[in-house]
Amino acid sequence: xxxxxxxxxxxxxxxxxxxxxxxxxxxxxxxxxxxxxxxxxxxxxxxxxxxxxxxxxxxxxxxxxxxxxxxxxxxxxxxxxxxxxxxxxxxxxxxxxxxxxxxxxxxxxxxxxxxxxxxxxxxxxxxxxxxxxxxxxxxxxxxxxxxxxxxxxxxxxxxxxxxxxxxxxxxxxxxxxxxxxxxxxxxxxxxxxxxxxxxxxxxxxxxxxxxxxxxxxxxxxxxxxxxxxxxxxxxxxxxxxxxxxxxxxxxxxxxxxx
Amino acid sequence: xxxxxxxxxxxxxxxxxxxxxxxxxxxxxxxxxxxxxxxxxxxxxxxxxxxxxxxxxxxxxxxxxxxxxxxxxxxxxxxxxxxxxxxxxxxxxxxxxxxxxxxxxxxxxxxxxxxxxxxxxxxxxxxxxxxxxxxxxxxxxxxxxxxxxxxxxxxxxxxxxxxxxxxxxxxxxxxxxxxxxxxxxxxxxxxxxxxxxxxxxxxxxxxxxxxxxxxxxxxxxxxxxxxxxxxxxxxxxxxxxxxxxxxxxxxxxxxxxxxxxxxxxxxxxxxxxxxxxxxxxxxxxxxxxxxxxxxxxxxxxxxxxxxxxxxxxxxxxxxxxxxxxxxxxxxxxxxxxxxxxxxxxxxxxxxxxxxxxxxxxxxxxxxxxxxxxxxxxxxxx
Numbered sequence: 001x002x003x004x005x006x007x008x009x010x011x012x013x014x015x016x017x018x019x020x021x022x023x024x025x026x027x028x029x030x031x032x033x034x035x036x037x038x039x040x041x042x043x044x045x046x047x048x049x050x051x052x053x054x055x056x057x058x059x060x061x062x063x064x065x066x067x068x069x070x071x072x073x074x075x076x077x078x079x080x081x082x083x084x085x086x087x088x089x090x091x092x093x094x095x096x097x098x099x100x101x102x103x104x105x106x107x108x109x110x111x112x113x114x115x116x117x118x119x120x121x122x123x124x125x126x127x128x129x130x131x132x133x134x135x136x137x138x139x140x141x142x143x144x145x146x147x148x149x150x151x152x153x154x155x156x157x158x159x160x161x162x163x164x165x166x167x168x169x170x171x172x173x174x175x176x177x178x179x180x181x182x183x184x185x186x187x188x189x190x191x192x193x194x195x196x197x198x199x200x201x202x203x204x205x206x207x208x209x210x211x212x213x214x215x216x217x218x219x220x221x222x223x224x225x226x227x228x229x230x231x232x233x234x235x236x237x238x239x240x241x242x243x244x245x246x247x248x249x250x251x252x253x254x255x256x257x258x
Numbered sequence: 259x260x261x262x263x264x265x266x267x268x269x270x271x272x273x274x275x276x277x278x279x280x281x282x283x284x285x286x287x288x289x290x291x292x293x294x295x296x297x298x299x300x301x302x303x304x305x306x307x308x309x310x311x312x313x314x315x316x317x318x319x320x321x322x323x324x325x326x327x328x329x330x331x332x333x334x335x336x337x338x339x340x341x342x343x344x345x346x347x348x349x350x351x352x353x354x355x356x357x358x359x360x361x362x363x364x365x366x367x368x369x370x371x372x373x374x375x376x377x378x379x380x381x382x383x384x385x386x387x388x389x390x391x392x393x394x395x396x397x398x399x400x401x402x403x404x405x406x407x408x409x410x411x412x413x414x415x416x417x418x419x420x421x422x423x424x425x426x427x428x429x430x431x432x433x434x435x436x437x438x439x440x441x442x443x444x445x446x447x448x449x450x451x452x453x454x455x456x457x458x459x460x461x462x463x464x465x466x467x468x469x470x471x472x473x474x475x476x477x478x479x480x481x482x483x484x485x486x487x488x489x490x491x492x493x494x495x496x497x498x499x500x501x502x503x504x505x506x507x508x509x510x511x512x513x514x515x516x517x518x519x520x521x522x523x524x525x526x527x528x529x530x531x532x533x534x535x536x537x538x539x540x541x542x543x544x545x546x547x548x549x550x551x552x553x554x555x556x557x558x559x560x561x562x563x564x565x566x567x568x569x570x571x572x573x574x575x576x577x578x579x580x581x582x583x584x585x586x587x588x589x590x591x592x593x594x595x596x597x598x599x600x601x602x603x604x605x606x607x608x609x610x611x612x613x614x615x616x617x618x619x620x621x622x623x624x625x626x627x628x629x630x631x632x633x634x635x636x637x638x639x
Binding site: 025026029063064067068071182183184185186188189192 | 263264265267268269271272275276304305306307310314318319320321325329
């Protein structure tokens with residue numbers, strides 16, 4: 001049975017900004033935690049046939065992430081972009097993504113990375129699945145087919161949990177699941193040659209302006225400031241043995257070692 | 259930089275990530291052991307690095323020249339010897355086959371080369387042939403539907419690993435440069451002998467060696483273009499090739515600059531990092547300015563090639579300047595490192611050796627000055 005897979009990806013900011021985040025192609029990149037999920041999507045498609053569609057919400061400057069997904073081997077990319085979406089928190093983002101995914105339905109499998117390297121909440125995958133009312137397994141490390149369903153594994157503490165997931169279902173893929181492939185030069189050239197972007201704006205989605213952006217966000221970032229790391233260097237005196245003993249004593253005292 | 263699009267940003271990021279993961283960690287050991295990294299080359303082949311500008315129909319990535327330069331620059335930033343391998347293979351090894359080959363020749367040779375399954379080489383230099391290509395002493399004498407080729411080629415880049423070699427030979431020894439032709443010789447042919455590896459000063463990951471053909475019978479169908487077209491093919495290949503060498507020099511310079519800056523920020527003298535001292539800042543400013551200027555010249559030459567116009571002067575300027583600043587920047591990076599810069603414990607010592615050859619191969623700095631001067635004098639005639 002061919003699979004229709006949708007994967008949600010994000011262009012993350014590469015470095016912590018001072019103040020307001022300015023997204024350009026130079027400051028953004030595909031979220032590294034999305035790469036293993038893209039790899040999983042491509043492999044499942046290559047085994048079963050079907051298509052992989054990558055969906056991303058954000059300004060057009062973040063389209064670099066979508067091109068990279070295309071270069072890796074994704075079939076279609078959809079950018080959901082609208083000025084009204086600025087300021088969306090994870091809940092508003094999940095509202096938008098679930099609305100876009102409804103437009104792209106039917107689908108069999110919805111994939112996410114476990115989290116993003118910039119905001120690091122890990123909430124969008126689970127929230128979007130809940131809004132779409134489909135089953136979800138998080139932190140998946142292996143996926144195998146069992147007739148119409150999937151058997152998935154997730155590692156938790158000292159255990160491996162196994163779930164059987166009915167389709168359509170959602171998975172967040174753990175970064176350790178797979179080594180993602182490098183984009184080939186052929187892939188990059190083809191990605192930029194095809195211009196096969198589908199652009200969705202708010203009016204393409206069946207949601208209201210109040211549900212997105214600042215208005216639709218129950219959480220708000222009030223302030224953001226860089227953490228000032230206060231480090232000081234102290235030289236421990238004495239013979240090598242004395243220095244080692246003193247170092248161990250201090251590390252114990254500070255609770256860093258047992 | 260106006261020559262660059264977001265595609266180029268992604269190409270750089272992608273190639274850099276690959277090279278930092280696969281090549282940079284082993285570059286020192288490749289240099290010490292003079293080892294060609296077949297495992298990395300195989301991966302590069304699958305990613306299209308060996309057919310960067312080859313048309314898609316011939317299994318290439320069909321990219322523009324600016325992308326090409328970025329790929330070479332990034333490989334060379336990690337390992338100059340492999341950057342050399344990839345650029346020589348692409349520009350003077352494969353490009354002449356694409357540009358001058360018959361449909362049959364292209365189908366036969368180009369796809370395996372573009373996929374990195376076979377390695378290409380350009381065999382012009384001989385013991386008595388350097389800048390003067392018309393002095394080639396190797397010969398190909400017609401015998402029915404074969405040529406009997408006797409050739410002694412030295413200092414062949416990729417020589418010891420090459421499968422498909424463009425041999426510059428005289429099909430009409432009496433006709434001077436008009437008797438120069440290109441014949442494709444393949445490893446495994448009877449009489450095809452690969453000499454010992456050269457014990458190089460830098461670029462040691464590259465398997466530079468001599469190649470000798472002794473009474474080697476090569477079918478007439480291996481002639482590229484027509485008899486007597488050798489000079490034309492050679493010059494076209496070198497015009498393209500020198501942009502790649504310019505990009506290689508740029509990559510070495512970039513690597514040297516980064517190491518110089520990093521060291522300057524760590525090394526403390528007189529109670530502060532040495533980057534606080536103006537004497538070191540002067541060198542950092544010069545390194546950054548030279549690298550930027552070289553990058554502009556290299557990308558301009560590539561963009562000029564992409565535009566379809568003549569680019570001989572631009573590529574000569576880019577190659578001349580980038581190769582000279584690579585030595586200067588590597589020299590400054592060594593100077594910043596002080597005594598440690600003269601040891602193999604730090605990579606700047608390797609960059610210093612790697613940079614030097616870029617002023618010699620694919621046309622010496624002196625030959626490039628002649629090319630540039632002729633072109634400029636023509637403009638002001």
